[in-house]
Amino acid sequence: MREYSFKDVESKWQKKWSDESTYKTENSVEGKENYYVLEMLPYPSGKLHVGHARNYTIGDVIARYKRMKGFNVLHPMGWDSFGLPAENAAIQNGAHPAIWTKSNIDNMRRQLKLIGLSYDWDREIASYLPEYYKWNQWIFKKMYEKGLVYKKKSTVNWCPDCQTVLANEQVEDGMCWRHSKTPVIQKDLEQWFFKITEYADELLTGHKELKDGWPEKVLTMQKNWIGKSFGTEINFTVVETGEKLPVFTTRIDTIFGVTYAVIAPEHPLVNEIMKTNPSIKEAVLNMKNTDMIERTAEGKEKNGIETGYYVINPVNGEKLPLWIGDYVLMNYGTGAVMAVPTHDERDFAFAKKYNLDLKVVINPVDKKTKEEIVISPENMENAFVGTGIMTNSGEFNGLSSKEALGKIAEFVEEKGYGERTTKYRLKDWGVSRQRYWGTPIPALYCEKCGVVMEKDENLPVTLPTDVEFSGNGNPLETSESFKHAVCPVCGGEARRDTDTMDTFVDSSWYFLRYCDPKNTDLPFAKEIVDGWTPVDQYIGGIEHAVMHLLYSRFFTKVLRDLGLLKSNEPFKRLLTQGMVLGPSYYSPKQNKFLYPSQVTMKGDQAFDSETGEELQVKIEKMSKSKNNGVDPEEMIEKYGADTTRLFIMFAAPPEKELEWNENGLAGAYRFLSKIWRMILENKEEIEHGTINYDNLTKEDKKVVRKLHQTIKKVTESIEDNYHFNTSIAAIMELINEVQEFKTNILDVEKGSSESKKVFTEAMTKIVVMLSPFAPHFAGELWEEMGGNGEIEEQPWPEHVEALTISEEVAIAVQVNGKVRGTLEVDRNISKEDLEKLALDLENVKKHIEDKTVAKVIIVPNKIVNIVVK
Ligand code: ANZ
Ligand code: ZN
Ligand code: ZN
Secondary structure (H helix, E strand, O other), rough: OOOHHHHHHHHHHHHHHHHHHOOOOOOOOOEEEEEEEEEEEOOOOOOOOOHHHHHHHHHHHHHHHHHHOEEEEOOOOOEEOOHHHHHHHHHHHHHOOHHHHHHHHHHHHHHHHHHOOOOOHHHHHHOOHHHHHHHHHHHHHHHHOOOOOEEEEEEEEEEOOOOOEOOOEEOOOOOEEEOOOOOOOEEEEEEEEHHHHHHHHHHHOOHHHHHHOOOOHHHHHHHHHOEEEEEEEEEEEOOOOOOOEEEEEHHHHHHHHEEEEOOOOHHHHHHHHHHOHHHHHHHHHHHHHHOOOHHOOOOOOOEEEEEEEEOOOOOOOOEEEEEEOOOOOOOOOOEEEEEEEOOOOHHHHHHHHHHOOOOOEOOOOOOOOOOOOOOHHOOOOOOOOOOOOOOOOHHOOEHHHHHHHHHHHHHHHHOOOOEEEEEOOOOEEEOOOOOOOOOOOOEEEEEEOEEEEEEHHOOOOOOOOOOOOOOOHHHHHOOOHHHHEEOOOOOOOOEEEEEOOOOHHHHHHHHOOOOOOOOOOOOOOOHHHHHHHOOOOEEEEEOOOOOHHHHHHHHHHHHOOOOOOOOOOOOOEHHHHHEEEEEEEEOOOOEEOOOOEEEEEEEOEEEOOOOOOOEEEEEEEEEEEHOOOOOHHHHHHHHHHHHHHHHHHOOOOOOOOOHHHOHHHHOOOOOOOOHHHHHOOHHOOOOOOOOOHHHOOOHHHHHHHHHHHHHHHHHHHHHHOOOHHHHHHHHHHHHHHHHHHHHHHHHHHHHOOHHHHHHHHHHHHHHHHHHHOOHHHHHHHHHOOOOOHHHHHHOOOOOOOHOOOOOOEEEEEEEEEEEEEEEEOOOOOOHHHHHHHHHHOOHHHHHOOOOOEEEEEEEHHHHHEEEOO
């Protein structure tokens, strides 16, 4: 017998798939429905990590399964290839970012092919290529013409090391996401923005369309991110200037309990106050330089500056002190807050710290007696944030606070003090980056014409090569050829914008480009994209819940409104795969993590092989910093791609965490080897042909039944949220049964032709069902068994319900409604025979001995009830 040599098998099939373009996809195929399965495209960092391998294998199994189910499947791959690391590499070693990027892509593409992923490589895209980013510029222009792109000065997060603006999401605990030791500072810059807020409401209501296909967790994260609040904007009056100070509150019911007001340090009023009260300048500057994330962190101590100014509460004319506070954000609401320390936690902490007044306006209600509990400020240890009965609130006293919320809002509107409004936490998307390795923004500045967009026929505005990567500032500004341009309107001299776009722009519509990747007239043709989108199944990490997944939804809606496509949503179903975990080995003495190769195991305990020191073992997310990652390529080298794929799919359902362990891999390898041997060692038992079900022995029937039960189970588990682990477990059970059949029947009795056909049928279906998981292996065995055509062309097996049912049924036998025995009988037994068998049971005989049988009632396949008198 030929041994299972995965290397030969895998390279053979990979070559064949490539030579024959096996996975090339047409945009439509007569009689087939389109199905689009997509994994989030990778950043070409250089090497695949195990998380990639898991993500893409899940997608590949789905793609292969759907093809066998008769769909015309689109399964593409590409590269999110703009961004900082390429530029940092350029700074370090002088090579142009394109060179670094291209060689990383080449290596990772080679690795993807080693996994045996069934991509249509003809549709590959890379965002760093002008033929791709041209369309970023084109879409930018279209959005500009629609008023969805604008420029404004704004305070931005700035990393002094990156010398660039960071998105809020790129700030982690006040530090740069790439420089964990560099505090982010605040800086005012002119920036381009996308008006995502114009779609805030639709991004929320659109969740209705997604609720069946997306994890609830992701929808909740988006909902919180968009942060829609209903409230009231009410005007206080600044005593010193007579000007209005609008504040936004969601708790207008507490308006009589306001004891001071707070504004953000960036509030325009602060500049005026500093003119008359310069002593606070330094404190204000300090406060402004603390970054936003830290300022608003929960539980963070609140800092304030007393202004010496006062405001008037419109509802009761009270004169209240005005403070500047770091817990108030300029870019939410109006940047000013009416503080009610008795009923708001943040205000309470602030008032306690600075000894400000407290006034209770809502009393709680006793849950049991339903009576009002009068609380007083002296006894409060926390703010009372619940609902209750109104007090100290003039004409609203005695109302429930819930009712008062509406009544006071009406009152405020009637009196003209303010209005009910809706606010969102979602901010417009700042897309300007002061970096080289991104899509140039197609804007120019002309002295005569102002801000103008480059002409369509001059797109793409390509990245120049006469640039210096010094590590300081924006390299684009060092290019003379780039900066000096011709005004597309007047033909005079113009200066090009040297900002590039946030790379999230690239990934906001790439899934549309795959549908029509070579289009040179448009980003994509509408009818082609409409034939594929929304993407039927999207797969990626939960870390993209808010940015990428929200931006893609925004882009889809914008492109729809531009008439470029039909869908409202980009991704019909979303699967967020779990993390891959592995053991980490920490040495307390050396204060570092050791590599598994440096560790010796004794039972469950781990020791440093060199020093003998006992190490701390922890199962945690694989990461470079913990030295606990596995290299997928090494695993493929050692066990083969099919084994690696099978292990990944078997070890956990896709959405759950997966614990890597080599024993599991070895087990998967043994499983495949067992099937290999069962087929190659028993070639003389292989007999294709139609099974005559009437001629089967009891043992034959048992195998047939198990086969059909397995087909059912495997298919149902896949259809139920892709629980591949359950599918594989079912196939393993079937293999054991077939193996028993082979040893006990085929080997011993030299089975009949019918038994051989049963064996062949079972092995054939096993190979077909394994093919999405272990495609090279299945292809090889299919060929060995002399299957017709290619395995990829085989339809997914369907079970026959009747064949899943056992022919023996257990029937309860009752006498006057009491169970007196059971019978194992053929399900097709006649009523007469069944009645005879029932009356013949020893225990039944005992109970009817001295009585007369009046009636025998038979419920087919369930019960025989003997009625006696
Ligand atoms: C008075 C009040 C009394 C409030 C009370 C709450 C409880 P959400 O629900 O997140 O929209 N607020 C308003 N603008 C703010 C800003 N720019 N920075 C920080 N806080 C701000 O939060 C709305 C509430 O957050 C508002 O309602 C306001 O405090 C505060 F018992 O007004 B409230
Ligand atoms: Zn940085
Ligand atoms: Zn001009």
